[in-house]
Amino acid sequence: MSVETGFIGVGILLVLLLLRLPVAMALIMVSFGGVVALVGVTPAIGILAGTPYDFVASWTLSAVPMFLLMGFVAYYTGMTGGLFDLAKLMLRKLPGGLAISSIFACSGFAAVSGSSLACAAAMGRIAIPEMVQAGYRPSLAAGCIAAGGTIGALIPPSILMIIYGVFAETSIIEVFLGGVGIGLLTALGYCAVILVICRFRPDLIPSHTIDVGVGDIRAALKSVLPIMVLIVFMFLGLVLDIFSATEAGAMGAFGTIVIAGVAGRLDREAIWQSLLETVITTGSLFIIGVGAMMFTRFLGLSGLSGFINSWVAGADLSYLHLMIIIVLVYLALGTFMEPFGALLITLPVFLPVLRDQGVSLVWFGVLVVKLLEIGMITPPVGMNVFVIKNVAQKYVTTAQIFVGVIPFLIADLLVVVAVIAVPAIVLYLPDLLR
């Protein structure tokens, strides 16, 4: 009976989500009701009373608001604008140089921000008008930045990876290192897409030249200096063991504020907006985490995780079959769910199965983040696309951005296939650490 309760709980959860109940509330409601049905009211109240505090009062999770603050300060002080200027001067001779530059700039921004939305918004404001002015098809320009923004959550720091690491009880620093591999592969994949489009559809990306003087390069280097200092500061701090991965968030946020202040970019409005966004994102994220923690306990009590485990073992699923199922589940959830919700709802089900199957949880964490980020650019609910629509509404419609994203989605799927076929793409760097 308890396994059936587990299945009923999952079904009710999906219905409540479709009925527009916030993800956190749906998780808490189903978990409470499920635990009451399984073991009674008193244990259910015990879970409700203790879980919120126990989940949130965590030293490791403190990295989440700190990395969020770091990214928002970098965004609101405009510290990242120089990345695009420098990249476009360096890559001006390549076909599709502006688009490729925007991908490189996204990768650079990703090194100081853990959110793909911030990355897409920051680069969208700067790069799309310039690409459109240079004659790029607006849908492709917008699609390129919507996809490029996803690199923000792949290259560390990454908020999704921290949350995954906490739930999977695996090394966050190893998941971060794995993210470097998949982030760079994604960036290269997007660049390859742009080059292919330049070759076969020159009407979408016209050839265009930039006249460059020594002064331009010097100015671009100067404007990118603050962000380079920040990246080097973070890298050296971690490598020289001056601060831990958890402390890196606070040091990075502090470093960003100081560097932005020295560069004359910091004002009261930028600080206030950064704090506001940090508080809102942290609050809405952690309450989902509380719900997911309760849901994990409910599924554990119901025996559903064990049942699925036995089913997978009994069905004699190969590694490939298991991965296909997992990839399809995440791609389907990604079409309508926000990544944190999708991550926290599925981990209680998938993690025990993957542990049993001996799958590396570091590798899986990186793969899951990649799959969730694909969901950020797929219709009907593609958050990055909506952000781009917001910053480039005079150039494109939402439907046109979804069309522009298609070539980059193909590259994404090839990256997923490559990572499943060759896990070393992700695990090479984490293995070096061991």
Place this chain on the structure above:
Amino acid sequence: MITLVTTASKISRLLAILGAVAVLAMMGHICLDVVLRNLFSISFDVTNAMVARYYMVPLAFLPLGWIELRGEMVSVELVDGALPPALLRGSDVVVALIAAGIYGVLTWATWGNAMSNYTRGTFLLLGETRFYTWPSYGVPVLGFALAGVACLIRGIDRALGITPGKASA
């Protein structure tokens, strides 16, 4: 009703500002610990506990009311575009009232937990020092209670059609 929304908005905004203060305090405390540890080999025993109990807890729970009032909780918006305005409004009301009920139960449950920790005088033993943690157990109670009130106000606000979309915050 407008006065009620404005008052709730002011209180929840104040609590959200306290959350922002917790963010800055957490950053400052961790950075100070790192700098003193590396330059003078001085480390605060209390940093981890302080961050977890007195910065993270207010940061996570105090802004909930404000987030609810602004309608910024993460939800699945798959059917939003397909619903006619009247049905969407009805759905907003039901969702807000359910959420208010859930926050009510959470407030009650965490209140019991807070009182039990208060009675026991819960503390962590850091070396020889007692680090009292019982006051921090009251923070979720406050956060959930205000979030519940915010949801209730949002629900009534939508039912009466005072604000066209989200309640003003």
